[in-house]
Amino acid sequence: MKSQTPRELDATPDEEPITPRAARIQDVARLAQVSTATVSRALSDPARVSAGAKARVSEAIARLGYLPNSAARSLRSQKARMVLVVLPDLSNSFFSEILQGIEDRLYEAGYGMIIGNLDGSPQKEARFAAFTATGQVDGALLLNGHLFGQTRDGHGEPMKTSVPLVALCEAIPGADIPQIEVDNRAAARAMTLYLAGLGHRRIAYVCGPAGNVLEVERCRGYREGLEATQLGFDADLVLPGDYTLEAGIRVGQTLLASEVRPTAVFCSNDEMAIGLIRTLAAGGLRVPRDISVAGFDDIVFAAMADPPLTTIRQPRRELGRKGASVILDLLKGQGVPKRIRLETELVVRESTAAPPPQG
Amino acid sequence: MKSQTPRELDATPDEEPITPRAARIQDVARLAQVSTATVSRALSDPARVSAGAKARVSEAIARLGYLPNSAARSLRSQKARMVLVVLPDLSNSFFSEILQGIEDRLYEAGYGMIIGNLDGSPQKEARFAAFTATGQVDGALLLNGHLFGQTRDGHGEPMKTSVPLVALCEAIPGADIPQIEVDNRAAARAMTLYLAGLGHRRIAYVCGPAGNVLEVERCRGYREGLEATQLGFDADLVLPGDYTLEAGIRVGQTLLASEVRPTAVFCSNDEMAIGLIRTLAAGGLRVPRDISVAGFDDIVFAAMADPPLTTIRQPRRELGRKGASVILDLLKGQGVPKRIRLETELVVRESTAAPPPQG
DNA sequence: TCGATTTATGTAATCGTTTACATTCACTTT
DNA sequence: AAAGTGAATGTAAACGATTACATAAATCGA
Structure with a gap:
């Protein structure tokens, strides 16, 4: 057996350490008697490992309650499995229903959602833009009608971002990014x-x-x-x-x-x-x-x-789901349509009628 | 001069590479003629570096448009600067106004906010709980009235989480975590x-x-x-x-x-x-x-x-801000009150009056 | 003036994964 | 039987920051 990591030294033999830190892939590998590479493969591409190894790995994972550390994973794979949603006003129920659709779809794909609530603050916007540059998110959905670093009046150099962007609801004039909207x-x-x-x-x-x-x-x-x-x-x-x-x-x-x-x-x-x-x-x-x-x-x-x-x-929820789908496709490297238009419906209720006769 | 990273080889000398990847701390260090440690310190604790070094580092950072990679930072420092907010229904305007308060306060402290919209799904809940275990978030605010892994009826072992939790709005019966609520x-x-x-x-x-x-x-x-x-x-x-x-x-x-x-x-x-x-x-x-x-x-x-x-x-927004403040204090290792109660106000409008005489 | 302290900086280990590359072994194929 | 294939696995090098430790220079007290 090879020498272990220093952390091992904390634990007295045959006794649980006082504060058991989270299990790492190493711990799983050791318990399953395979290499860390095999554990990693068992998780990401199970078809590539033998049935026996797979079983031992699953067993070990279950026993240790192992969950892969996301920072390490992001660092190595250069993916955050996270999408930023920028919107002008979180408390507006119009947006929050769209958010639900987005969250729902992202969830299905194993992605998380970070909220960027602008609240009319340009500084906030700059910081949210930074999220795309620091690798915190893999892409962004913009519900605010303009690009990062672009003020509402269209002046200001649009900030260069290297991640996929998608415009939701409000088409962004002059921006060459996919747009999902209603007509x-x-x-x-x-x-x-x-x-x-x-x-x-x-x-x-x-x-x-x-x-x-x-x-x-x-x-x-x-x-x-x-x-x-x-x-x-x-x-x-x-x-x-x-x-x-x-x-x-x-x-x-x-x-x-x-x-x-x-x-x-x-x-x-x-x-x-x-x-x-x-x-x-x-x-x-x-x-x-x-x-x-x-x-x-x-x-x-x-x-x-x-x-x-x-x-x-x-179709607010649908709008959100669609937006999320488009950005997920983009992240997979798939092509997406430049513009998607969803149908609206005229809902006639009781606030409208023929005008009064003498009107 | 020492040998450089392999990535350097991509670039022909005196010419920009085709796709300039994001600058790393190494690049800044080289340009500023200091070590990476000094760059890191200049950012996190400016008082510890000399004025001259500080100036050169700032200059280099500005020139390169450097932004620290957050995955690397999280991995090393074991902090994500991110808080999870779990709530039952995102489209409910009641919650989304609280969210605004939370986001606002977290933003001030340089933290981001990940939304966990439960939508009545226990699987979702499990995955959001995992966010706390994978190091994706440093803490969680619970607006849903129960702990992770605990069903509404109180059965089910509450999932062990190692990160600070705070209950917002709904006190969580039997849970020993700080609570912010109205009376x-x-x-x-x-x-x-x-x-x-x-x-x-x-x-x-x-x-x-x-x-x-x-x-x-x-x-x-x-x-x-x-x-x-x-x-x-x-x-x-x-x-x-x-x-x-x-x-x-x-x-x-x-x-x-x-x-x-x-x-x-x-x-x-x-x-x-x-x-x-x-x-x-x-x-x-x-x-x-x-x-x-x-x-x-x-x-x-x-x-x-x-x-x-x-x-x-x-006071919804205030409730959110307070909740965020409490979890931030907890993350700083400060003690926090077990329970905070905010005042409500009876707003008399026109839907109430004395009962009809014969009532 | 000499050791002790402080200040500024550098070196390199470390965080926990993923993955390129190497290796082994069992099967074909000729 | 030798060579070639493919499957399963292991080894170790990244990813890009932070930070413990070491070192060098400057300041200080006696």
Whole structure:
């Protein structure tokens, strides 16, 4: 028998050491009477080891409760089995449902998920970018609409990253990375057409934050919808918003105070629509009898609004799973489509109806 | 000059290699004309290196864009600078706001956050537990009310973990780990007393899933509140729920169909309260005129319900930050309090009022 | 001025895997 | 029977940092 590692010396013979440190591959190898290489192979490529050895290794692993040290494994194999997910706001339920899909798919593939919650901080972004450079993660899913080191306005050199990146939800303008998204433009167009089809002539639009890629698409869809129905685009009917409940409330107050109101309001997300409905109702307007309101996203509370909200359903969980799948393919070295578009669905509930006669 | 690493051979002299691999500490050391030890020290303990060396090292690091490889660092130092957060449901906005607090605090301390979304799967749990054993994380925050390897009913040997654990939100019965929570019992008692104070005599309680630690506390608080006001506890007034919107809807349907109704319903979370209000309103009952409804948690949509929901506000973000702080202290080897309780606040909105006269 | 202490630095072992390469042995194949 | 194949395994060299220990130079106290 060969000389053992120094650590062995801690233990008195025939007695357990006080604090048994985690078993290493060496310990398994010794107990199974094989080399460490065989243990490693038994785990990573069982077909390459004999049945006998395999059995002894499994036995030893079970006995010792062995789990391979991940740092050593990453260091040697240059893979972390970990994916970074960068997103602007973790507490937004829209993102967290996508996260579920991502986590689920990554889990299946044996990968872990590290969360990078930007919270509007550029420093945070830089540090998350570093995760890709330090080898902590093998790739990143970007839900924030821009590349690392690129500010929202498009200035700033995009940071060079050597790991695969995938854009989720928001296409990243000018970036040559795979994108998974829903067809925001088509969906917004469909909603606009639906409202026009109910007879509305003055359809307002509550937009998202300026410069947001998502917003650009949705707004364009709204515009296209108007133009397709000969209604024409009127800039006065575009009301400023920022995807928050509060924005919806503000818009509601503005509308209550104004003389001529639109007969329908299409909000570019559900939070704003819910805030809006609430405010209109408090101000004495009946939705949808006096004014129709529609949203976008179909968050869980959309169906719980009063009245239940007409909106666009996005396959959020599926979006997440798909994004994870794409990055996993990329990590396997497989080719992936440049762009994947998932279908949306117009969900008609009770917040929309034909406009009032004299409207 | 000593012989260099084999990798050097790839590069033709005076010419950049085709794919420049990431710089290593060796490269920095060579450029700065110091040893790797000095580079390492310049980064981890700048006070120990001379000003001149420090300057040359910084210069070299900047020039090479050097970032230390995290696997190597973890392997040698036996620290991952990473914390696991285990939670039952990522898409639940209640948890995701706590997550924000956690992430925020961990970020400040230079730690990353790995998400373990259980999704009701015991296998997932086992694998997340393994994260602590493979050295992938230095500690774990448990938001799921039980230890690794312990099933909800308390059976099953809790898995031995060598890393610090901290329980967040739900105290873990019998586990000897630090706990950060709000005083659910006191808050539920306060809400019950408030409803009784409005004049209600029949106050129903919609409970959470059986066996849930949180639920046990809240229910006890409800009971204590009733007993403190001489109303007495009536098991018939405890309605089954599971913290979902759907449960609220079911309870609403039950109430609409029943002859004698409570005049107030205290739901053990907001989702159920919102589903309930919605269903009661659809069934023709006016809240709070005919029946009062209260929730627990104060999620963002509570204020947007119609009518806005009376509920208990929990400092979610603060809860997350505190939890992260405690585990960071533990990782530093500092002592921490066994239990931390954060204050809640009774938020009175418009879903509660005095009972109808003939009630 | 001389040893003792402090400060700055270097050398090399170490963390625990994976894996390129070498070796052994049992079978074919001619 | 010799050579060639393939399967199973072992040996030892990476992976890239941290850090114990050694050494050299500078500072200090007497």
